[in-house]
Amino acid sequence: MRDLYIDCDGVIFNTISVAFNEMKMLGVDTQNQDAITNYFRVCDWNKLINEGGTINDSIEKIKILIESEDFNYLAVATHRCSYIEGVVKTNKFKELIPNIKIITIPKKIGKHFAIPVKNNILIDDALDKIQDWINEGGIGILFSENVDRLIYPGEFDNNNYFVTNNLLDALVVNDLYKEKVYSKKR
Numbered sequence: 001m002r003d004l005y006i007d008c009d010g011v012i013f014n015t016i017s018v019a020f021n022e023m024k025m026l027g028v029d030t031q032n033q034d035a036i037t038n039y040f041r042v043c044d045w046n047k048l049i050n051e052g053g054t055i056n057d058s059i060e061k062i063k064i065l066i067e068s069e070d071f072n073y074l075a076v077a078t079h080r081c082s083y084i085e086g087v088v089k090t091n092k093f094k095e096l097i098p099n100i101k102i103i104t105i106p107k108k109i110g111k112h113f114a115i116p117v118k119n120n121i122l123i124d125d126a127l128d129k130i131q132d133w134i135n136e137g138g139i140g141i142l143f144s145e146n147v148d149r150l151i152y153p154g155e156f157d158n159n160n161y162f163v164t165n166n167l168l169d170a171l172v173v174n175d176l177y178k179e180k181v182y183s184k185k186r
Contacts, residue, residue, distance in 0.1 A: 077105065139177060
């Protein structure tokens, strides 16, 4: 059995769009990564989570993934810019899904350095994080609200990752690898 790690912002909670709208109102230079990181260090994470809400019934789908018992370990793996951000996210998940595991990773550390990668699945909305994950031997699923089905590696632009807008597709991807009917094209 393999592990499943799910990113938080932009996959479970719609905090990204709310944050960028607020940054524009505050005059934060959204082309400057340091300015964005500084915003995330001091923003009101409760407000971002509450205003943004969840994406595509993510909380209910995570509960289904947990109940499936198809994964050895299932956790939310989220980057954090501050200690407070990690606490707020952890508390929110404990309220919504009491038995979920939360891993908060300092923003400057790649997920592929912080959690076990080999043959494990990461769902994330950041392509660079998915590519790093795959390069270290993991299975990457790029989350995008702009797709309407599971897209397989090699279907477009020589992608070497899956693309989905449905967290339950992790079950399909896991089954493909479990049954040894699918292998990565490199």
